[in-house]
Amino acid sequence: MASKFFWYELMTNDRAAAEAFYRDVVGWTLSPFGPPEDPYMIVEAGGRGVGGIMSIPKEARDQGMKPCWVGYIHASDIDAAVEKVRAGGGKVYREPEMIPTIGRFAVCADPQGAMFNLMQPEGMDMPPVPMGTVGAIDWHELHSSDGKAGFDFYAGQFGWSATDALDMGPMGTYQMFAMEPVSGPTECGVTVGGMMTDAQAPNPYWTFYFHVDDIDAAQGRITANGGSVLFGPQEVPGGAWIINALDPQGAMFSIAGPRKG
Template sequence: MSESHGKFVWYELLTTDPAKAATFYSAVIGWEAKDASIPGVPYTLLSINGESAAGLMEMPETLRATGAKPLWLGYVGVDDVDKIAALATAKGAVVHKGPADIPNVGRFAVLTDPQGALFALFKSHGGESASLPQLRNPGHGGWHELIAANAQDAFAFYSSLFGWTKAEAIDMGPMGSYQLFAHNGVPIGGMMTCPQAQAPTGWTYYFNVRDIKDTLTRINASGGTVQMGPQEVPGGSWIIQGLDPQGGRFAVVAPPKE
C-alpha cells in the first residue's frame, strides 16, 4: 500500500462565484490564484510558496439544483480508484461522479458516504508523490473533521476503505466523544456524532494559517462571517470556523500562541 493511500491529497472548492471566492481565500489564507483550466472546464489553482494547495471551480448546475451551498470537497489518495469506489458502494456509499480520468492529471470519483457526507477519491497518473505536504505547512490542509449522524459507524466505513486507525478520544462532555483518527500512525483528523441542534453533518477542512488574530482580521475585512472562534483546542492550537462571502463553510487552524 502506498504512502498516499488514505491521506488527504487535495481540496477543491465548488462555488457560485469563482472569481470572488479566489479573491477572498487569497486574502485570508495567503494563496496565489492561477488559471489552470482545461478545455470546457474552467479551473483555478491555489498555491502558496510555489506549492499547489487547493483548487476551485464553479459549482455544477446539477449540484445547485439540489439547493446545496458552496462547499469544500476533500480528495483522499487511493491506490485504485475503481476498486475503492466499488468497495464503498458495497458498504452503502453512493457514487455521484466517475470513476473518471482527468487528462494528464489522475483518476477520481466523487461519493457520499452511507450517512450523506461528500468526499472524493484520487490517484495521480504520475504515481506516488515525492513530497506530499506536511500536516502543519502554512496554506495546506491541517485537519479534517467529520460531524456524522453516527461517528462510530462512520469510522468503521472510512477505516475499511483507507486503513485509518483510532487515536485519542477526547471527552467533550455533553457533546459526546471526539474521536481522533490516524493515517500511518499520525493523527490527521477527528470525528464525532452530531449533537442535537448543532451544525449540519459533513466534512470540514481546516487550512493552516500562521496567526489566528491576523487571520480573524483578514476574514472580517474580506467579507467572511465568523461562526465560531477564535477558540483554543486541546493541544494549544487555535481555530476559526466561518462562512465565505458565497456561503461556503471553511475553517482555519493556527499554532499555539507563543
C-alpha cells in the first residue's frame, strides 16, 4: 500500500456516548476489540473496519488532550518514515511503538502543527472501502496556517500529488490532492482531499468526511443526538453536500452525502 490515510480514530472522554452518537449519525457497525472493561471499538463500513473509537489515554488526558479524530498514514518502514518526518521539519510526539498483533505506530505532526499518526501494520493490507459507501471516508481536508507549505510537506514525505485547485478569493487556494505519485504532467491520481490556509482555525488540523445516506437526515440526527452543526449543509463541486460539526464531547468531524429531499 502506498503512503495513504487508511485508518481513522476517535479519542474521546466518553466512549460509550460517542459510540451511540456515531452509530446513529453515520450508520457505522461497531465491534469491540480488546479488554471488555474498556474495549477499542472498531467502526465498520462496507463490511470491514475503517477506524476505531477509544478512550483518551490517561497520560494524554493528564496533558490536556481533548476529544479529536486523527488519521493514520500507512508506513512500510515506520522507523525510516519517522526520521523523514523529522528531517522535513515535522514533529514526532511518540516514537514507534508496537501494538501486539496490530502493528507499530507513531504520533506525529506536520511543521504547521496538524497531527497525524503513522502505522506499519502487521498482516495483509486490506483494499479500501469504495468512496460513496455509507460510513466510508469520502474526503480528507487539511486546515493549515500555511496551505502551500502543508502540501509541500506531505508531497515530500509521502509522494502525494496536486490535482485540481480552486480559487477561493481572499481565502486563497484550495489545493486538491491525490494520495499517490504521478509520473508526468498528463497523469492524474484519484482526488481524495484538499488543503487550504485557514487563518481562523485556532490550530492546524485534519478533518475527515464520512459518507452518509442523506445530508439533511444526517443533520437532524446530529442535533437530535446532542451534536452541533458548525457549517452547512453546503453543496460542493460534484453535487455532494457537506457539513462540519462537533460531536457531544467536542470532537470535530465532517460528513458528506447526497441531498435526497
